[in-house]
Amino acid sequence: MxxxxxxxxxxxxxxxxxxxxxxxxxxxxxxxxxxxxGIKHSDSVDTRKLQDLYENRRSVRSFSEKEIDESVISSLLEPVGFSPTGRNAQGITVDVILGYESVEKLLFRPLVKLVRVLDSFRLLSLFAGKARGAVKKIRNGEDIITWKAPCVLLFRAPRKNVTGSMDAVIAATMVSIKAEAMGLGCFWNGVVQMAAPVLPISKPNAVLCIGYPAFKKHQHVPAREWTRRDISQIV
Ligand SMILES: Cc1cc2nc3c(=O)[nH]c(=O)nc-3n(C[C@H](O)[C@H](O)[C@H](O)COP(=O)(O)O)c2cc1C
Structure with a gap:
């Protein structure tokens, strides 16, 4: 500056x-x-283990009924305090919904209501294409939105932050990786994020559904397609 x-x-x-x-x-x-x-330097971070963490990460949508202790949530959210923000604007807020009862009340039930109203003449189902099955499930009260997550984290940055949505996503990413390291599982929830205007929550920039995984993974994530281009010679 x-x-x-x-x-x-x-x-x-x-x-x-x-x-x-x-x-x-x-x-x-x-x-x-x-x-x-002097700060304690991170000689202890084993890059192989860190890479393992990234490779082992997969979305978790089947959660055990084990509740998440408050102390676990505090530890899980610690990375937010170390997350970068554009122009060091800071100010990230994480709204925590703890306990499925509250998740259901704040996020899932209002969506069921909305889908039932919109689909009262089966119109939504008619035009839903591939999502027809999903609409039917939601209508019937099957929670395929939060997958009965016992905790939902809503990340948002102040609107005045020039890089606000990025700031919040970076913080959420750091938390999602810590979740993996802590034996928790999570998935990003774009549906809740998009539906936020019709829900009794402040509009988030990123949403994570968190819980203890019900099942052990058998396979880590296969490397996804991505592109690296060496553009140093393009002048
Ligand atoms: C921004 C974003 C939004 C997502 N929204 C949802 C969602 O609403 N519901 C859901 O079940 N999964 C959601 N996912 C999870 C993706 O479907 C998942 O990451 C993808 O299928 C790859 O699987 P993996 O996470 O196990 O590697 C979302 C992922 C991202 C990155």
């Missing part, structure tokens, strides 16, 4: 109002002039 003003000898003379409070000046000061205590 070009917020550090120095004199000709390079000595810091003032901080300008463009400072975004990222504290890099202190963290990376070559002479540690802020006298900050």
């Amino acid at each position: 070009d917020s550090i003003e120095t004199d000709l000898s390079g000595r810091v003379v003032s901080f300008l109002s463009t400072c975004i409070g990222c504290a890099h000046c202190g963290s990376y000061c070559p002479s540690n002039c802020y006298d900050l205590p």
Whole structure:
């Protein structure tokens, strides 16, 4: 942000109002002039184990009935405090819905009601194409929206954050990987995110449904198709 003003000898003379409070000046000061205590370095992070975590991650939609302790949720959400935000705008909010009873009341039941109204003359089913079966299930009260998750996390960033939706998705991604490391499972819920305007929740930028997996995985995720292009020579 070009917020550090120095004199000709390079000595810091003032901080300008463009400072975004990222504290890099202190963290990376070559002479540690802020006298900050050293952080514990992450020598303990085993890159192979980290990669295993990414590879083992799969969406979980069958949750055991085991409840999630409050202390587990606190630990799960710790990465949010270390998640980057554009221009260091910060301000991420995570709304926590804990217990399936509340998940059902806040998210699933209103959607069942809506689908039943919209489909009262089977019109929705008629035009739903491949989703016809899903509409029927929801009408019948089968929760294929939250899959009876015992916890739902709604991530949002203030609208004024220039990179708000990205900020929230990055935080949610960090949490989703920690969930895997903690023996929890989750899936991203685009349906709840899109349906938010008709639900009694604040519009989130990302939604994770979380719980203990009911079943053990037999197979890790096959590598997905993606593209790497070396564009360094394109000038
Ligand atoms: C942004 C986003 C939204 C998603 N929305 C839903 C959803 O509403 N319901 C659902 O069951 N799965 C949802 N998923 C999960 C994907 O279907 C899943 O990631 C994909 O099938 C690949 O499976 P995997 O996560 O096990 O690798 C969503 C995933 C992403 C990234």
